[in-house]
Amino acid sequence: MQLCFNLFNESAYFGPMPDLPRQIRAAARVGFDSVGLDIFSLDRLVGSGGRIEALAELIAGLGLRCPEIASLMIGDESAETEAQLASFEPAVRALRPDWILVNSDRPPSPATAGEFRRAADRLGRYGARLAVEFLAISRVRSIADALELIDQAGVPDAGVLVDSWHFFLGPDDWNSLAKLPLERLAYVQFDDHPAIASDDLREETIHRRVFPGEGLFDLERFSRTLRARGFDGLVSIEVLSQAWRGGDVDAFVERAYRTSAPYWR
Secondary structure, eight states, X not given: OEEEEEGGGGOGGGSSOOOHHHHXXXXXXXXXXXXXXXXXXXXXXXXXXXXXXXXXXHHHHTXXXXXXXXXXXXXXXXXHHHHHHHHHHHHHHHHOOSEEEEEOSSOSOHHHHHHHHHHHHHHHTTTOEEEEXXXXXXXXXXXXXXXXXXXXXXXXXXXXXXEHHHHHHSSOOHHHHHHSOGGGEEEEEEOBOOSOOSSOHHHHHHHBOBOTTSSSSOHHHHHHHHHHTTOOSEEEEOOOBTTTTTSOHHHHHHHHXXXXXXXXX
């Protein structure tokens, strides 16, 4: 099982350019096997004169990998896909991730399937595969929706990303998780959540997550269900918390590892 520290809580998506090297070094120090990056921070890094290649060298020098990059938004407009691929291609060449996280706010259709297939072909040249993350707040809301997009696109090596947040707060149930073929499971993102405080699930998911074991999700059953089926792949710890954003990075990374590892190791 590969435990990955996902850096998205301090992403440039939320504000200033984060200190990526500090987070990466902290992840190596506490025992993570890898780190997950995002295109928003990588674009900001390049725009400020930094080099993704230098970041790749730091990651490799610390004995880590970057198995995931977020987030490619698949719609039905070729120009939008092309603009995103222009950012992703240099990042994928330098970092060689296994997976590109894909979201979509469109229901599966021939147009979105075509854009998905084009992205898979382009990024697949560098060994990256597409992982569709279903979101409780989007049009691709379930495991079945994610599989439908992949099947319509005809991309057999793509997979479904199961984020515990969207599993527990979306329409899927334990039977849905048990029926997902293991070979179609790309990887897992792992997090917890307290009682929902508002009707705005988007605000909840990007600002109020908590560390595993500190919320209401039955993460013991979640991890046990996947491990019992033979899953031994990538588990990315993605705690999105406004309370921690901009705070003590080292304490955040250490707590992410300490609360997550017992479920998987």
